[in-house]
Amino acid sequence: MSQSEFFDLIKRLLGTEPSENDDFKSFEAFFDNDFMAFANEESSLADEAKAIQRLQKLEKRLEKFVKFPYTFAKRSIAIGGGFNSGKSSLVNSFIQQPNVQLPVGLNHTTKIPSYVLSSDRMSIQGFSDVGATVEIAPALYGQLTHKVIADLNFKRILPSITVEVPLTEGWFDHLCLLDTPGYNLAGGSTTKDRSRAVASLRGQDALIWVIGLDATGTVPSDDIDLLHDWRDLGLNEAPLYVVLNKADVKPSGDLQAILDEVTDTLKDEELEPVGISVYSAEEGQEYLHVGQGLEAFLRGQNKPHKPADLAEDLKLELEDIFSMYEKAIEQDEKSTKVLRDELNKLDLDLNVVGIDVDAADVLSEKIGKIKKIAQNRDFAPIKQKLAQVKQDMFSLVEAVLLSLVADDPESARTLNVVWRSPTRKEGNDASTNAGRPWYFTQATQSTGESRGSTSRHQGYIRDGKYIKTDAESLRIYEVAHEFNLSSTEMIARLRNLGFQVKDHMSVYTPVMAEAVQKELAAERWATKKNTEATSQARQLININQATAKELKRLLPGIGPKIAKRIVAYRRGNGLFRRIDDLANVQGISLKMVNQWFGYFSIDFSIVNDLHPKLERNLIHVLRQVKK
Ligand SMILES: Nc1nc2c(ncn2[C@@H]2O[C@H](COP(=O)(O)OP(=O)(O)OP(=O)(O)O)[C@@H](O)[C@H]2O)c(=O)[nH]1
Ligand SMILES: [Mg+2]
Structure with missing residues (x-):
C-alpha cells in the first residue's frame, strides 16, 4: 500500500461535492419560499414560531436521510463485541463475492465503521462527513486497518464506509449490517473508547x-458492562442477538455446556437476547442455538417495514404541525361567528328595549359597522391556501422519501401505502374521497390555478398585510375604523393624497389602500425616530453590509475594535449565513449574540441548525414579530 494511493483517496474525499437530491432541493425551496409566504400571510396561529421550528426539525431529519439514504431505507443491525471476537469475519461469512472481504486480523483491525448492504452490484464507497461519496477499490479497502488509519489520522475525513456486495440470498434485502470497531478494556481500550463504542450503537435497530x-x-x-450501557440508551425495542463465534476451536462435546452457561449468565444479567447462536464465521456454519437461530433472527429482521415506519412517523408529525394551523384558523373563525351572532342579538335587543329613537339610531349604526367588519373576515381563502400548502408539502416530502427507496420496489410500495392511507382526523367527505388519498381530492380542485399566483382580490392593507375580502366593495368608513381613524380623518387624508372622494360611503380602492399604508408607515417611522432608543432598536442591521461604524453605533455592547473584527471576519470568511456565526468573531460570546436577536435583517428561514442556546431566543423574537 503506497502512501500516494492514500493521498489520492484523501484528495478525492475532500474534493468531491456532496451528491444532490433534486427532490430534497424542491422541498427546501418550497419551505423557504411558498411555505414562508403562507406563514407570513396567515395570522390566526399565535404560536407559529413553534410550528416553524418543528418543520425545520423535520427538514433536518429529511436532510440526514438524504445524506445517508441507508439510514432511511434499511433496518440497521450493529455488530458489536470485543476485539478479535470475529465481528468482521461474521459479516464476511455472509458475503457471496470472494474478492470482497472486510479486513480481518488479530490486532484491532476494524477502525472505520462499515455499513454492509446486500446488492447485486459490487461497490465500496467512502462517505465523507458532508455526505460526499468516493469509490474505493476492494484492494485498497482491505488495507484500511486500524493501524494504517491511525497513522494517517484518516478517520476524521472518512467517518464511514459502505460496502455493497451480494450477501446470503433472502436474509438481507432490507437490512444493513454495521461492522463496528471492537472494544475491551483488557485489550487496551480506554473509557473513552467505551463511550464511543456505545455511541456507535445508538440509533441502530438491532444488535448482534x-x-x-x-x-x-x-x-x-467488559462485554456485560457494555451491554448494560447499551440497554441504558433506552433502546428497549431493539432486539439483542448473541453469537458465540469460533465454535470450530472448541471440542464439539463442550459446546452445549458453554451455551448453557452463557445462557444462564445473560439471564442473570437480565440482558435477555432473542437468541444465542454457537457459530463459526470461518466455516459459515451454526452448530447450536437457543431461542432463535441466526438465520431465523436475520430473516425475521428482514422486513421492509423500516421506511414505512419512518414515513408514518414523518407523516404524523407533518399532520400534527398542519393541524396547529387548521385548529387556529377554525378557532378564529368560530370566534368571529360568535361575534356576528352576538351583534345580531344586540340589534334585536335594541328594538325590543325601546330606548330613545335617536340613541337607538346611533347605536345601531355603530353596531352595523362592527358587524360589517366581522362579516368581512372571510376565512375561505386562507383555508384554501392552507390546504394547498399542506398538499404540496405532503407530495414533496413523499417524493423525497420515495427517492430514497427508489431501487427497492417492495419498500416503495409499503411506504406508499402508509403515506397515502387516510389517518385519524382528515375531515374530508368520504364519498368524494372514494379510495383516494385525502390530499389528492384537494389537489384536483386547486392545482394549476392557485399555486404561486396571487389572485386579485378586493381588500385593504393593514399592518403591512394585504387583507383580502370576498365581500362587496369596502367603504371608506369601514376601513377608517380598521386604521383607528374617524371617517372624517380618513376622508381628509385621502383628499390630501389627491384622491377624489365624496363621502364616507365611497368605495375604498387598493390604490388608496397602498397610498394610505405608505403614509401611515412613514408617520410611524418618524414618530419612532423621535426616541433615539427605539429607533436604534428598530433599525435593522444588515450584518453582511453594515460598516464597522454602523455596527458600533447600532449593536449594543460592542466598541470600535469588535466592530472592525466583524467586518474583517466577513471579509475573510464570507457572508454571515447564521446569526450564531457571529460568535466565531473574537470577543463576541454567544451570550452577546443572544442579546442581538431582532437587530438583524437576516431572514430567519436561513437560520438553520441554530445553536440550542440561541434557539429559544429565536422563538421569542418570532413571537414578537408575529404580534
Ligand atoms: N478459528 C476461527 N477463527 C476465526 C473465526 N472468526 C474469526 N476468526 C479469526 O479471528 C481473528 C479476528 O477476526 P476479526 O473478524 O478481524 O475480528 P473483529 O471482531 O472484527 O476484530 P476487530 O475489528 O479488531 O475488533 C482473525 O484472525 C480471524 O481469522 C472463526 O469462526 N473461527
Ligand atoms: Mg473487525
Whole structure:
C-alpha cells in the first residue's frame, strides 16, 4: 500500500461535492419560499414560531436521510463485541463475492465503521462527513486497518464506509449490517473508547453481540458492562442477538455446556437476547442455538417495514404541525361567528328595549359597522391556501422519501401505502374521497390555478398585510375604523393624497389602500425616530453590509475594535449565513449574540441548525414579530 494511493483517496474525499437530491432541493425551496409566504400571510396561529421550528426539525431529519439514504431505507443491525471476537469475519461469512472481504486480523483491525448492504452490484464507497461519496477499490479497502488509519489520522475525513456486495440470498434485502470497531478494556481500550463504542450503537435497530470462544468460553465482564450501557440508551425495542463465534476451536462435546452457561449468565444479567447462536464465521456454519437461530433472527429482521415506519412517523408529525394551523384558523373563525351572532342579538335587543329613537339610531349604526367588519373576515381563502400548502408539502416530502427507496420496489410500495392511507382526523367527505388519498381530492380542485399566483382580490392593507375580502366593495368608513381613524380623518387624508372622494360611503380602492399604508408607515417611522432608543432598536442591521461604524453605533455592547473584527471576519470568511456565526468573531460570546436577536435583517428561514442556546431566543423574537 503506497502512501500516494492514500493521498489520492484523501484528495478525492475532500474534493468531491456532496451528491444532490433534486427532490430534497424542491422541498427546501418550497419551505423557504411558498411555505414562508403562507406563514407570513396567515395570522390566526399565535404560536407559529413553534410550528416553524418543528418543520425545520423535520427538514433536518429529511436532510440526514438524504445524506445517508441507508439510514432511511434499511433496518440497521450493529455488530458489536470485543476485539478479535470475529465481528468482521461474521459479516464476511455472509458475503457471496470472494474478492470482497472486510479486513480481518488479530490486532484491532476494524477502525472505520462499515455499513454492509446486500446488492447485486459490487461497490465500496467512502462517505465523507458532508455526505460526499468516493469509490474505493476492494484492494485498497482491505488495507484500511486500524493501524494504517491511525497513522494517517484518516478517520476524521472518512467517518464511514459502505460496502455493497451480494450477501446470503433472502436474509438481507432490507437490512444493513454495521461492522463496528471492537472494544475491551483488557485489550487496551480506554473509557473513552467505551463511550464511543456505545455511541456507535445508538440509533441502530438491532444488535448482534459477538463473543469469541477462543478466549474463555464465557461472557467477558467488559462485554456485560457494555451491554448494560447499551440497554441504558433506552433502546428497549431493539432486539439483542448473541453469537458465540469460533465454535470450530472448541471440542464439539463442550459446546452445549458453554451455551448453557452463557445462557444462564445473560439471564442473570437480565440482558435477555432473542437468541444465542454457537457459530463459526470461518466455516459459515451454526452448530447450536437457543431461542432463535441466526438465520431465523436475520430473516425475521428482514422486513421492509423500516421506511414505512419512518414515513408514518414523518407523516404524523407533518399532520400534527398542519393541524396547529387548521385548529387556529377554525378557532378564529368560530370566534368571529360568535361575534356576528352576538351583534345580531344586540340589534334585536335594541328594538325590543325601546330606548330613545335617536340613541337607538346611533347605536345601531355603530353596531352595523362592527358587524360589517366581522362579516368581512372571510376565512375561505386562507383555508384554501392552507390546504394547498399542506398538499404540496405532503407530495414533496413523499417524493423525497420515495427517492430514497427508489431501487427497492417492495419498500416503495409499503411506504406508499402508509403515506397515502387516510389517518385519524382528515375531515374530508368520504364519498368524494372514494379510495383516494385525502390530499389528492384537494389537489384536483386547486392545482394549476392557485399555486404561486396571487389572485386579485378586493381588500385593504393593514399592518403591512394585504387583507383580502370576498365581500362587496369596502367603504371608506369601514376601513377608517380598521386604521383607528374617524371617517372624517380618513376622508381628509385621502383628499390630501389627491384622491377624489365624496363621502364616507365611497368605495375604498387598493390604490388608496397602498397610498394610505405608505403614509401611515412613514408617520410611524418618524414618530419612532423621535426616541433615539427605539429607533436604534428598530433599525435593522444588515450584518453582511453594515460598516464597522454602523455596527458600533447600532449593536449594543460592542466598541470600535469588535466592530472592525466583524467586518474583517466577513471579509475573510464570507457572508454571515447564521446569526450564531457571529460568535466565531473574537470577543463576541454567544451570550452577546443572544442579546442581538431582532437587530438583524437576516431572514430567519436561513437560520438553520441554530445553536440550542440561541434557539429559544429565536422563538421569542418570532413571537414578537408575529404580534
Ligand atoms: N478459528 C476461527 N477463527 C476465526 C473465526 N472468526 C474469526 N476468526 C479469526 O479471528 C481473528 C479476528 O477476526 P476479526 O473478524 O478481524 O475480528 P473483529 O471482531 O472484527 O476484530 P476487530 O475489528 O479488531 O475488533 C482473525 O484472525 C480471524 O481469522 C472463526 O469462526 N473461527
Ligand atoms: Mg473487525
